[in-house]
Amino acid sequence: MPDPEAMLPDTLLLPAHVLHTRGAIRKLLPECLRYGRRGLILHGRALETRGTVASLLGPAPDGSDLVILRHQGGEPTVAELDALIQKIHAHGTEWVAGIGGGSVLDLAKAAAALANAPRDPWQYHDGAPLETPGIPFIAAPTTAGTGSEATVNAVLTNERTNCKKSIRDHSMMARIVILDADLLTSCPHPVIAASGMDALTQAIEAFTSRHATTFSDALALEGIRLLSANLLPGWENPESPHMDALLSGSFLAGIALSSARLGVVHGIAHPLGSIYHMPHGQVCAACLPHAIDLNREVIGRKYDRMSQTIGTDLQTFVRQLASGLGLGRPFAGLPVKDRERIIAETLSSGSTKANPKTIDRKDVEWMLDRLFRI
Ligand SMILES: [Fe+2]
CATH class of the missing domain: 1.20.1090.10 (Dehydroquinate synthase-like - alpha domain)
Incomplete structure (x- = not known):
């Protein structure tokens, strides 16, 4: 039990870089590409009601190599995470951005975290500790919200057992958070x-x-x-x-x-x-x-x-x-x-x-x- 008068927690984890203004989503690509030219962007369905994701983000700079995927909706599963990690390995992805609600952010966050992990994701969901940090995760919430952009866990459901719990590690904190209320206007x-x-x-x-x-x-x-x-x-x-x-x-x-x-x-x-x-x-x-x-x-x-x-x-x-x-x-x-x-x-x-x-x-x-x- 911590000291009830404690000013700070024993461990304090915060996102490194927070962009908080309307229109900040246009800065996502220039900022992310500082971490490498190969990026994977996972987004939710609601975003497309505002136009294509590419038009929302602005032109991709020369030399960038992006994979843009739409999440099919629903609570994220470990099987979906496994499929995303396979895509990351095949592409050589250097960073993962999630643009969406809690499900999209949690899935993108877990995929970035397990990008270099030696075991299959079901083992980490069962509680195995993460041996090595993954690749940078960038979060742009389109709901307000789960707070996933500020936490070090990702809630996923094991589709085999229907058990819903978190994968958690201090390395899972977002490197960049984009808080752009323009992204919320299409929220149902x-x-x-x-x-x-x-x-x-x-x-x-x-x-x-x-x-x-x-x-x-x-x-x-x-x-x-x-x-x-x-x-x-x-x-x-x-x-x-x-x-x-x-x-x-x-x-x-x-x-x-x-x-x-x-x-x-x-x-x-x-x-x-x-x-x-x-x-x-x-x-x-x-x-x-x-x-x-x-x-x-x-x-x-x-x-x-x-x-x-x-x-x-x-x-x-x-x-x-x-x-x-x-x-x-x-x-x-x-x-x-x-x-x-x-x-x-x-x-x-x-x-x-x-x-x-x-x-x-x-x-x-x-x-x-x-x-x-x-
Ligand atoms: Fe919650």
Whole structure:
């Protein structure tokens, strides 16, 4: 347990270079090509509604050798990662850029990390430590967001076992992050809602984590302020400057969670997300009010600090926000499938271990009862 008054975490990992302005995506190629002429760019489907990726990035400089791939959508799997690593080897790729939501960024990040790895990716997903750093990873999020641009893990699903967990290594931090709110204007409304609730959950869980420090608290609380004030109006109007604030808030929450970790919402959200095939942010939104109830006594004055930052009672606010965004109660009335698996994976999760209240089996049962009752 770290010193609760600690200013800094034991280890601090940050992106080396952050470009934060509208139009910054045009700088991606000139910056990336400093790492080598052979690059692989993985992007999401939504980006193409803004024109071709090549036109978005601007002309490729002479001598550059780029492979541009579109992710087919859905939660990324280890099999997809394996296929991407094969492409990297065949091409001799020197850097990997991800332009997309959390799935695209996580897949690109993991592929860059494992580019030089001697084992197959399923072994790292099973927990084998990464022996050697990979190649540079560049992140340009098109959602706000998972905070993947600021973290050193990639969440993937093993398609053989349906187990969703992270590959993690300190070498996985993005070398360059491009925060360009122009990339968010084509984001579909349900994605803005779900990813925004993920970001807000991450800011709240980082702020209340047992590993929180003065450093992570400052960033997490500012993330809570930006996300709470701008999520609903940004969802209503994705062309508005609210999206700049959401992108900043999501990035700050990502840095905060990278150093402070998360809590039980993320512990239970992974098994629930894989079993029910529901967007991660929607699962987070459903679980967050119950986790706040569980943790309220333990977090003490931090509850009041969050309420003061938001300008109203935290618990009332998160419930009203999720409902206003149309996220509702997705598990209400469904049968609880794989109860024992959900409990086991929640209790063994690193996120759950960072939760301010020590979580036991009874707590997980209590959350499941609250989530699934009509
Ligand atoms: Fe999350």
